Amino acid sequence: MTDVPKDLSEIGKASKKTIFGKKKIRKDGAEGKIVNVEPVEKLQREDRNMWICYSSRDSMNTLKLYESLKSKLEAKEWIFDGCPRGTMYDFYEEYLRPFGALLVKMEREGMLVDRGYLSEIEKIAVAERNLAADKFRKWASKYCPDAKYMNINSDAQILQLFFAGRENRDTPGETLPQSKTFRVPNDQSVAPEGKRTSKFRTIKLCGIVENPEVTFSSSVSLDTLKTWPELPDQDVEEVSLYGTAYEVFGGGKKGKEACHAIAALFETRSIAKLISSFIVPLQEDHISCKEGRIHCSLNINxxxxxxxxxxxxxxxxxxxxxxxxxxxxxxxxxxxxxxxxxxxxxxxxxxxxxxxNCKSMLDAFKAGGDFHSRTAMNMYEHIRDAVHEKKVLLEWHPQPGQEKPPVPLLKDAFGAERRKAKMLNFSIAYGKTAKGLSDDWKVTVDEARDTLKLWYRDRKEVSAWQKRQKELVREKCEVYTxxxxxxxFPNMTHAGSxxxxxxxxxxxxxxxxxxxxxxxxxxxxxxxxxxxxxxxxxxxxxxxxxxxxxxxxxxxxxxxxxxxxxxxxxxxxxxxxxxxxxxxxxxxxxxxxxx
DNA sequence: ATCGCGTGCCAC
DNA sequence: AAACGTGGCACGCGAT
CATH class of the missing domain: 3.30.70.370 (Alpha-Beta Plaits)
Known part of the structure; x- marks a missing residue:
């Protein structure tokens, strides 16, 4: 705790070592350079497109940048919702500078974190993670003894276990060896015979799959492995409910064990993720000052x-x-x-x-209620008919004395359609394609394309607008908010895409x-x-x-x-x-x- | 030991 | 060739 500054105003004077105690220095050195609580504008970072970058904690020294950018901003016309409004410097004065000042205030304010609570859930999480990890290790070591000491977080090791000797469908020519050695941390302090314990040990992992031909055509990846266990609900003795792993490990009791073990593997990983990304960092002193508030850096970058x-x-x-x-x-x-x-x-x-300016969407929002249900109705004629004939309700606001709706709700009666509509609503703005949808829904690309057409059917304005954005980016290399x-978008390429x-x-x-x-x-x-x-x-x-x-x-x-x-x-x-x-x-x- | 990169996964 | 946009970050692993 002695390394933590008393308050943020001291941070600027401290060295990086005292601020960030350990090794939390970013590769660009941002932390170390300036940690200033006064508003300091940082404009147009070279590697970014948007106009303003602004931060207190991450700012680099900026007066020079500010002057050079001012002329740049003044040279650029500002169009507000289609209307000319001066230059982007006016925009900066009116919005971004006050916004930056506000972000600085928010950073200083910080959020109170209950670290006692975090340490309690950490104990539980660690115990549950270890339980799941042991379950997987115990199972895997029946097929490959050294799996007992493997690193479950290592993709390479997991893939070696499940796909040894297999060629990767996605990268032809690449074949995993039958067995491979790995250097792993010696967490369990296992001493090899006659030697003292060391920090690392070397293990040898070989394939554990009994019937590799069952999955021969799938790709060598964690995504594939994730689809292997499909666990049935408890107490259901329906063998067919089990996934690929059931067959791969010979069915019966062994097959079921495999499914549960693989599920335990992914459970281990997800708990580990929660611990290492959230539960632990939120308790560390170099982030949270003594009053227990956590001060993140908010950036416009x-x-x-x-x-x-x-x-x-x-x-x-x-x-x-x-x-x-x-x-x-x-x-x-x-x-x-x-x-x-x-x-x-x-x-x-x-x-x-x-x-x-899409009429159908504007109307749907004007009508209020469940937007996704309304989308589903507009997409499917049979739902429209059902709504018109009052066989289902779009939404329902319980009146006093009413316990359940007089007729079923659309989202219950046509749940599948509504789910599709909802997913489309979320995906369309991101530019999702029929191919992506077909993967998600496990249908053919043609079927996905038909569903997309249904979505666009009464939203012609959206397709027209999207077309216009594509033209804009081609003509001016820019789009606008x-x-x-x-x-x-310089040269129609960005980030190598x-x-x-x-x-x-x-x-x-x-x-x-x-x-x-x-x-x-x-x-x-x-x-x-x-x-x-x-x-x-x-x-x-x-x-x-x-x-x-x-x-x-x-x-x-x-x-x-x-x-x-x-x-x-x-x-x-x-x-x-x-x-x-x-x-x-x-x-x-x-x-x-x-x- | 320390780095840079790839991968995976958390959010909206 | 890729097929869903914007981020931050922990981890493993090979190179230095």
Missing amino acids: TETGRLSARTPNLQNQPALEKDRYKIRQAFVAAPGNSLVVADYGQLELRILAHLT LLGRSRH SKKGVERAAINAPVQGSAADVAMCAMLEIERNVRLKELGWRLLLQVHDEVILEGPTESAETARAIVVECMSKPFYGTNILKVELAVDAKCVKSWYAAK
Whole structure:
């Protein structure tokens, strides 16, 4: 703890060693250079396209960059939702500089983390991980003794066990050897006969598959292996429910054991991931200062204008079912305080509706209710008929005295169709193709293409808009967000991807970037709100379409209402979009409770 | 020991 | 050739 600065204002004076105690220095050396709590603009990092990069903790020295960029910004026209508004320097003055200042405040504020809770769940997680790991090792070592000491986290070792001697279908010519030696950490302090224990030991792994011909045509990869165990529900003695591994290991009891062992392997890995990525780092001193608050760095350094967060990245904490140890429960309000957690509903889809001016989508949002159900209805005639004949309900708001809906809900009666519609809603903005869908749904490409056509059937404006973005990127090498941020694509290639890849990115960038614009405006609106400030509420974190504030519990409800208002009308108290902005907000004691 | 890179996986 | 966009980061492993 002595290495941790008392507060953030001391950080700038400290050396990298004292700040980051261990070896957490990035390869670009960002941490070490400047850690400054004063707003310092960092503009146009060479390797990024978007206009402004801004951060307190990650800033490099920037006055020079600022001057050179000012002229660059002044030379670029600013088009706000289709209307000329001056230059991008005006945009910078009005939005980005205040936003940057706000990010600095949020970084300083930090989020309170319950480290006692984390250490409790760490014990449980470690025990469960070890249990699963032992289960797998015990099984595998029946076929290959040294598997007892293998590193379950090593892809190479796992692949060697399951695919020894096999040629990789995806990379013809590459064949794994029958057996291979690995150097592994000697965690279990196993001393070879007559020798003292050493830090490493060498093990020899050979194939454990009994009937390799069963899986001969599949590819040598972890993805393939993942599909092997398909475990039946408990107490179901239906052999056919077991997956590939059942056959591969000779069926019967041995086959079942194999399925359970492989499941244990992936369970081990997923628990290990939770421990090493979240539970452990969140407890480390060099991130969390003594008051127990964690200060991540919030950066505007993405291609689309979203924020990114690092050291630690608080934007990828496990959510929902994947959060088996309820990690989000460790993010709490200070005593006497509460959190307001507010998020937009289907923000990117609403943006897409606005940008494309798609009547069907705009109508669906105007009608309210379950958007995915409405999409399913518009896609399938038989569902439309059922709705017209009042055989199913699109959505249902229970009246007092009613316990269940008079007729089935669409999402129950046509669950499969709604799931498809929902997946399409999420995928289309990303540029997903029929091929990708066919893989996901395990149907032919033609069938996937037909389903895609159904989605686009009443959304012609979307295809037209996507076509226009492709033209834009071809003609001007740029596409634009709602507020006029641009994403530049030099030479129609980026990150080594193909022309098609650029087109997908060009379709996605305005949607993702405009959503980021809305989120930024909402945060500025919240920051400008005098009442929230008087009541003592502070923004702590943004996760793309979600914001978290902390303040006194007694005013939590008031604050919640104000936040909803700010987010619904994020453009100086108005909403310039053609769609409503739906906001869901909760007053809670921990992040987990907001689910 | 330390690096750079590839892979996999967490989020929205 | 690839087939879903934007991120951060832990880990293994070969090279230095």
